[in-house]
Amino acid sequence: MNDASTDLPPARPVPPDDRPEVVRTIAELRARVAAWRAAGETIAMVPTMGALHAGHLSLVAEGRRRAARVVVSIFVNPTQFAPHEDFQTYPRTEAQDLALLSTLATDLVFAPAPSEIYPPGDATRIEIGGPAAGLETDFRPHFFAGVATVVAKLLIACTPDVAIFGEKDFQQLAVVRRLATDLALPVTIVGGETVREADGLALSSRNAYLSPAERAIAPRLHAALTTIAEVARTGGDVAAALAAARSDLLERGFHAVDYLVLRDAATLGPVDDATTERRLLAAVWLGRTRLIDNIAV
Amino acid sequence: MNDASTDLPPARPVPPDDRPEVVRTIAELRARVAAWRAAGETIAMVPTMGALHAGHLSLVAEGRRRAARVVVSIFVNPTQFAPHEDFQTYPRTEAQDLALLSTLATDLVFAPAPSEIYPPGDATRIEIGGPAAGLETDFRPHFFAGVATVVAKLLIACTPDVAIFGEKDFQQLAVVRRLATDLALPVTIVGGETVREADGLALSSRNAYLSPAERAIAPRLHAALTTIAEVARTGGDVAAALAAARSDLLERGFHAVDYLVLRDAATLGPVDDATTERRLLAAVWLGRTRLIDNIAV
Known part of the structure; x- marks a missing residue:
């Protein structure tokens, strides 16, 4: 819910x-x-x-x-x-x-x-x-x-x-x-539609669990999704962009990335020849808080 | 259904x-x-x-x-x-x-x-x-x-x-x-309520699968349930009646008894101190046909 x-x-x-x-x-x-x-x-x-x-x-x-x-x-x-x-x-x-x-x-x-x-x-x-x-x-x-x-x-x-x-x-x-x-x-x-803070962080209950330091880096998740979406939109190397974003998030202080993937927006399965819309989806840990977000490509 | x-x-x-x-x-x-x-x-x-x-x-x-x-x-x-x-x-x-x-x-x-x-x-x-x-x-x-x-x-x-x-x-x-x-x-x-043939057999689709010989002995299931229910109703030895009925069904030509039990009619769990109504339930095999039946005690 x-x-x-x-x-x-x-x-x-x-x-x-x-x-x-x-x-x-x-x-x-x-x-x-x-x-x-x-x-x-x-x-x-x-x-x-x-x-x-x-x-x-x-x-x-x-x-x-x-x-x-x-x-x-x-x-x-x-x-x-x-x-x-x-x-x-x-x-x-x-x-x-x-x-x-x-x-x-x-x-x-x-x-x-x-x-x-x-x-x-x-x-x-x-x-x-x-x-x-x-x-x-x-x-x-x-x-x-x-x-x-x-x-x-x-x-x-x-x-x-x-x-x-x-x-x-x-x-x-x-x-x-x-x-x-x-x-x-x-x-x-x-x-x-998802409502976001001015810095891009998606509104969520669980944002309240974030420490001030965690709250400061949390918007990087949305920024990373935006960057990857642009690569996908312009026909760039999505696999490389996903890998780079994952490394970047971990370097900046995220503790784990449960998933960070590009999927078929209708089936949520892998993107294939039948895909008409794509969706970037992520779940990450920041300290003891799990955040999820997603954007259209 | x-x-x-x-x-x-x-x-x-x-x-x-x-x-x-x-x-x-x-x-x-x-x-x-x-x-x-x-x-x-x-x-x-x-x-x-x-x-x-x-x-x-x-x-x-x-x-x-x-x-x-x-x-x-x-x-x-x-x-x-x-x-x-x-x-x-x-x-x-x-x-x-x-x-x-x-x-x-x-x-x-x-x-x-x-x-x-x-x-x-x-x-x-x-x-x-x-x-x-x-x-x-x-x-x-x-x-x-x-x-x-x-x-x-x-x-x-x-x-x-x-x-x-x-x-x-x-x-x-x-x-x-x-x-x-x-x-x-x-x-x-x-x-x-269950509708029965004159000889006690409960109406079921799967009765149509019975051979004439099987159809002839099928009513023994309801007869056995009736006998056990009478024992239960009059405070007799239900465990003995269940065991005797099981043996009798197998001797008369039933091929297996999946279950033949007395249960709490409300929970279908074992009869216990909270039980107010009891139900006898059975599933048996007659050749390749599985028959189920049950009666109130």
């Missing part, structure tokens, strides 16, 4: 009465959606893990453009975190999230407890291959099963006409499109 | 105009369902693999009692068959099925091609634990992932208020209930 940042724009004070309605149960969510449907209104959903930043708000704005009503879900999904990952420490800032959402006239926030999404005795997991193979899966093998499971549950609960997912998590967007197609969910999946 | 028999009652001739409408695409199915919903009508779904018999018809009749409209799906689901199983030879008798369904005023038949349910590039499987553990899974390890995947797709495509599944496949019924709860599908799952 769309992840979070604590790198927040200052929230303007919002009187509690102006804040979006919050429901905690699927039954309440369905009742609100049914009333809108009965009135002939369309619905956009923006699934998030909360701790909202300007990247999320751009997805909400996209939802607003595409439907009469916008539902934002806030749910830190336990099943997409491995035991050693940051589920416990992931930022949870609901009051601030609601204040931010009120600035965009969000119609409804769905913020369920874990037991509403994973009921007692829960035994169902949605496994996905295709675009989920490789890349993130090589390093987070259970991630996309967790994502596919929770996204399916959220889309089944809300039944929006449109759901917006950030291109920042490009492989996730491809996985969600695959999931929606395979389950014939009656929804259009829309990708929202 | 509810399986099939070629042990059919004779179909009365039905003029083609009286036969239920058949749609082959999810889009057509949704259009019909949307029109009913707009008219305030409720919908029951009976998922089948076709080759309908009186057992299926009793499920359709149950659907008719519970909703204004009844949709029957006919789809021999490839993903619930292992490569060595009988997917290719499974009986396909659509014209006869439609004639039978017309006798029950079925509103719509959804009979998709495999590519409508598993679109090109399909990469999604729903894995399920809980009630799917053990019993059938010990002998058909991929069966319930295939069932859960196709049932989820069918219920998402049709969005019925009620879906009817036969108690003949008792573990499948428990798995479907678990699936519907875990995905919060807005449907009530209803179990339909």
